[in-house]
Amino acid sequence: xxxxLAVAVVSAxxxxxxxxxxxxxxxxxxxxxxxxxxxxxxxALLMEAPLRIELEDGSNILVAVHGGxxxxxxxxxxxxxxxxxxAQDIDIDRAKxxxxxxxxxxxxxxxxxxxxxxxxxHVAKA
Amino acid sequence: xxxxxxxxxxxxxSVQATKKITKAMELIASARIIRAQxxxxxxxPYLTQLVDAVSAAASHxxxxxxxxxxxxxxNPVRAAVLVITADRGLAGAYSSNTIKETEALTxxxxxxxxxxxxxxxxxxGVAFYRFRNRATGGDYTGFSDQPSYAHAKEIGEELLxxxxxxxxxxxxxxxxxxxxxxxxxxxxxxxxxRVLPLEVVDEIVDTTTEGGTGTPFPLYEFEPSAEEVLDAxxxxxxxxMVYLSLLNSAASEHAAxxxxxxxxxxxAEELIKSLSRAANAARQAEITQExxxxxxGADALSA
Numbered sequence: 001x002x003x004x005l006a007v008a009v010v011s012a013x014x015x016x017x018x019x020x021x022x023x024x025x026x027x028x029x030x031x032x033x034x035x036x037x038x039x040x041x042x043x044a045l046l047m048e049a050p051l052r053i054e055l056e057d058g059s060n061i062l063v064a065v066h067g068g069x070x071x072x073x074x075x076x077x078x079x080x081x082x083x084x085x086x087a088q089d090i091d092i093d094r095a096k097x098x099x100x101x102x103x104x105x106x107x108x109x110x111x112x113x114x115x116x117x118x119x120x121x122h123v124a125k126a
Numbered sequence: 127x128x129x130x131x132x133x134x135x136x137x138x139x140s141v142q143a144t145k146k147i148t149k150a151m152e153l154i155a156s157a158r159i160i161r162a163q164x165x166x167x168x169x170x171p172y173l174t175q176l177v178d179a180v181s182a183a184a185s186h187x188x189x190x191x192x193x194x195x196x197x198x199x200x201n202p203v204r205a206a207v208l209v210i211t212a213d214r215g216l217a218g219a220y221s222s223n224t225i226k227e228t229e230a231l232t233x234x235x236x237x238x239x240x241x242x243x244x245x246x247x248x249x250x251g252v253a254f255y256r257f258r259n260r261a262t263g264g265d266y267t268g269f270s271d272q273p274s275y276a277h278a279k280e281i282g283e284e285l286l287x288x289x290x291x292x293x294x295x296x297x298x299x300x301x302x303x304x305x306x307x308x309x310x311x312x313x314x315x316x317x318x319x320r321v322l323p324l325e326v327v328d329e330i331v332d333t334t335t336e337g338g339t340g341t342p343f344p345l346y347e348f349e350p351s352a353e354e355v356l357d358a359x360x361x362x363x364x365x366x367m368v369y370l371s372l373l374n375s376a377a378s379e380h381a382a383x384x385x386x387x388x389x390x391x392x393x394a395e396e397l398i399k400s401l402s403r404a405a406n407a408a409r410q411a412e413i414t415q416e417x418x419x420x421x422x423g424a425d426a427l428s429a
Contacts, residue, residue, distance in 0.1 A: 010175060012275040012369060014168040028349050043179055044349035045358050068362075069355065071179055073344045080175045082275065082362065 004056055005037055007077045009063055011084040016063065017053075024077050025052040026070055035072055042072040048115040050123045051079060062087055064123040066116050087123050095120045128412045134405035138398055145394035148387045151216065155384035158271065159311065162377035166308065169373060173366055180359050182344075186352035194290065195360045196324045202299035204241045206263055206288055207231060208281065208321075208368070210305045210375040211248035212383075213270040220306065220382035221250035224375075227316045228304045235300075243298060245285065247372070263288060263298075271376055278369030285368070286361055289322050299323075305371035306378035314378035321367050324360065 004020030024035040027049035033042075046068045053061040068081030099117035187193075209228040211221040232242045243263040246252050248270040255262050264284050269277050291297025301322040306314050348355050 008171075010171045012169060012172050012278075012366065013165070015171055029354075030349055033349070041344035041346045042349065043182060043346040043355060045355060069179060069359065071175070071182075071346065073346070078175050080172060080179070082279070082365070 005035065005075050005077055007053055007079070009051075009053075009065075009079040009081070009084055011068075011080075012082050016084045016086060017061065019055070021053045021055050021061075021077075022058075023054045024070075024079075025054075026065075026079070027051075035077055037075055039072050039075075041074075043069065045069045046079070046081060049119050051084075062123040064090065064116075064120045066119070085120065085123065090120055090123060092121070128408065131405060131408045131412060134401055134408055138401045138405065141394050141397050141401065145391055145398070148390040148394060152384055152387035152391055155380045155387060159377055159380040159384060162272075162373065162380055163308070166370075166373045166377055169366075169369065173370065176359065176363055176366055180356070180363055182346055183348065183352050183356040183359060186346070186348065187356045193356065193360070195322060195364075198323050199293070199299040202238075202240055203293050204243060204296075204298045205235050205300040205302060206243045206245055206285060206298040207235075208245045208247065208285065208301065208303045208305075208371075209251050210303070210371060211246070211251035211254075211270065212379045213249045213267055215250065216386060217379055217383040218386035220379055221248065221254075223316045224304050224306060225251060225254050227318060231302060231304060231318055240300070243288070245281070247281070247375075270372075271379060273369070273372035273376055275365075275369055278372055279365045281372075282361070282365035282368045285322070286364060303368065303371050305375045306382075308374045308377035308381065311381055314381055319367070319371070321364055324363070 004022065005024065006018075007021045007024060008018040009016040022036070026033050026035070026044070027047040028044040029047060030044075033044065035042075046065050048066050051063045051065050053063065055061065063079070064085045065079065065081040066083040068079070068084070070077060070079040095117060099114065099121060102114045102117045207228055209224055211224050215221070228244065232244075235242050244251075244255060244260070245264045245266075246255060246262050247266045249267045252262070252265045252267055264281070266277065266281055285301050288298045289301055293299050300320060303319050303321055305317060305319070307317045308314050
């Protein structure tokens with residue numbers, strides 16, 4: 001079972017990344033899920049968190065996804081997010097500013113702006 | 127130089143300047159159509175995935191027809207109409223076509239006893255309602271030619287909020303979108319689409335079976351659960367519908383502007399042609415007159 005997974009990351013505005021990978025690790029409301037080849041069909045929501053794609057050569061790609069879901073079916077993983085950003089598309093300074101802005105006006109009920117900013121920074125720094 | 131000739135020359139220069147502007151606008155519009163088309167194409171994978179996921183979740187969720195977004199109101203009293211117009215003019219009848227369609231829809235809904243709350247995209251539409259002192263539910267301007275998903279989301283959330291509010295408290299029971307569908311460079315049509323209450327389920331199952339794949343949905347394991355996935359996906363579906371309408375309209379706006387500017391350029395060319403003919407005739411008449419004056423003068427002297 002060492003064949004690759006076909007992975008596609010799509011945002012509302014465009015297709016972000018596609019290719020083959022060894023594994024995908026995503027964060028769902030129930031916790032982290034790792035997907036390898038042969039995973040059963042699955043449709044899950046995504047949290048605002050970095051999504052990790054491990055390529056066949058062992059290197060990692062991190063994608064900051066903000067709201068969306070992913071589906072797994074016959075070794076094809078489709079990640080569908082409203083907004084998804086690769087590390088090179090993220091402006092670190094802007095992300096930092098967004099984080100401090102989000103922290104400043106945080107009300108205890110909605111943490112998602114903070115989480116979104118943190119995910120973005122995490123991806124950019126990796 | 128004679129007065130008449132001078133007037134002709136001045137008019138030619140002015141028409142030439144106008145022609146340069148319209149030609150430039152035509153070229154810009156053609157370049158933007160292509161960009162808008164690319165945006166449209168780039169958003170399609172997301173839509174197909176979303177539609178597949180929604181229908182998969184819908185087919186597993188316990189009772190879809192009772193979902194608040196799909197349930198029809200028994201006695202609808204108010205409807206929201208999202209009308210998408212241009213921010214700038216010089217696009218032929220583009221904006222007035224959607225406004226006309228909206229007026230017809232408004233009339234229809236009024237006859238069914240529903241009050242209509244317009245939500246307006248584009249300065250032209252906003253000006254239309256403001257001039258007539260008619261209240262709108264929301265005005266969105268500044269992005270009609272290059273809409274982004276963030277804009278669509280803002281509108282989608284606003285509409286959804288209005289829909290989720292009970293009609294007794296000023297909420298709406300139906301949401302329609304009037305937009306211009308971009309078929310190709312030559313064909314764009316004004317369309318009306320009802321977004322809410324959703325008819326996703328039948329509609330989507332149809333598209334997937336006709337769409338060639340025809341395979342039944344895999345037995346997905348849903349996380350957290352089919353109902354929750356559906357709850358999270360349906361608002362996205364609405365945002366995406368709004369986004370798609372905005373993109374289609376933007377492409378159509380550029381196409382309409384290109385066409386309007388092309389005919390303006392053609393008209394300017396024609397005008398220049400007839401004006402230079404008239405100017406040439408005036409110049410010739412002037413020369414003839416001068417010759418006859420000289421000859422007349424010489425005759426008078428020698429006589």
